[in-house]
Amino acid sequence: MPEFRTGLIALIGRPNVGKSTLINALVGQKVSITSRKAQTTRHRVRGVLTRPDAQYVFVDTPGLQWQRRSLLSDRMNAAAVSLIGEVDVVGLMIDARGWRPEDERIVRLLPRAPDGGGRVVLIINKIDQLHSRDRLLPLIETSRHLYPFADIVPVSAERGDQLDELLQVLRAKLPPGAPLFDQDQLTDRSVRFIAAELVREKAIRLLGDEIPYGLAVTIERWTESEGRALIEATVWVERESHRGIVIGADGGKLKEIGTMARLEIEQVLEKPVHLDLWVKLCQRWRDDPAQMARLGYGLRE
Known part of the structure; x- marks a missing residue:
């Protein structure tokens, strides 16, 4: 062998x-x-x-x-x-x-x-x-x-x-050596991380060219039972004018982002998911080390 x-x-x-x-x-x-x-x-x-x-x-x-x-x-x-x-x-x-x-x-x-x-x-x-x-x-x-x-x-x-x-x-x-991860492990990232990234992916794909660079997503609440998961997440933007764009008319754009993300998160978790999204402002966070760390982009990352 x-x-x-x-x-x-x-x-x-x-x-x-x-x-x-x-x-x-x-x-x-x-x-x-x-x-x-x-x-x-x-x-x-x-x-x-x-x-x-x-x-x-x-x-x-x-x-x-x-x-x-x-x-x-x-x-x-x-x-x-x-x-x-x-x-x-x-x-x-x-x-x-x-x-x-x-x-x-x-x-x-x-x-x-x-x-x-x-x-x-x-x-x-x-x-x-x-x-x-x-x-x-x-x-x-x-x-x-x-x-x-x-x-x-x-x-x-x-x-x-x-x-x-x-x-x-x-x-x-590759050098000879023992496996670094379990055989059935596909990534080193948690399902919470993947869920936040899926929300960000759908927002990036559905929004214009400028807004995605100032978007971040954090998971605020995660409650999971055998048959269902409840997730609350915040979509962060850098400008007040961007909040309305992300939310859309009558909340339509945010609902579309949430629906697309929820369907993929359900595939990951293999169970029904209730996903609530909120949109909040964090000005110039991409140039603020403290805010970057708070939103998950610290030096370790």
Whole structure:
């Protein structure tokens, strides 16, 4: 029987290259929320996949971006960069439609030691969006000149294409060792955390481009019995004008957010859920360390 291997694999890249989608596809369950908005992922979220010969602990990171600056975004960037030196394997993700300046900026953050590239795998995502696969070979060749990647794997996280091939490549780079998590554990995050993130995901998807960057969600009350769960959560906004937008006419937008979130939380808990949402103001919280900590974005996160 092959030697059991286990280790941490960080997925890094600019926003919207599909890091969270890939982790969810590999793990087989949503453990990290997704949207088209930059830095939807704010925390380090670990997704765990256990196979007979290996345990893969994927670490989802915020998309590295330097356009929308705040104390929160600076901390998220720093957390993602610091993770590069803390894991066994780094998976740099790019879009199959080609390299961008932001991608190349991230390459400059990768280890430069002679053997540093030996643990960095380039993952070319969204190959399903290419009109012709003939574009892949030139992209792979260009990539080899940018950095000494240990391997280059084209995938489609959305469709699940070539994920087994990716796992084979990653397994070969993991060190031998015992599992870090129980076999049936899929994430290191609690159901309370996942529930709050699902509310935030639905709000991000249903609201405009500006508001999501100032949104946070906290769980205020959680009462659970064998047959039902009662959850009360607060959606925090940075501007008074945003409260009305989140609530919507006659409360319609908030109700839509709550309904979509509740349906997914029920799938996680496997029981009926009663979800109450409130919208409150916390001005400029993304630049206030004390408020960030209160809303779940302290230094530890």
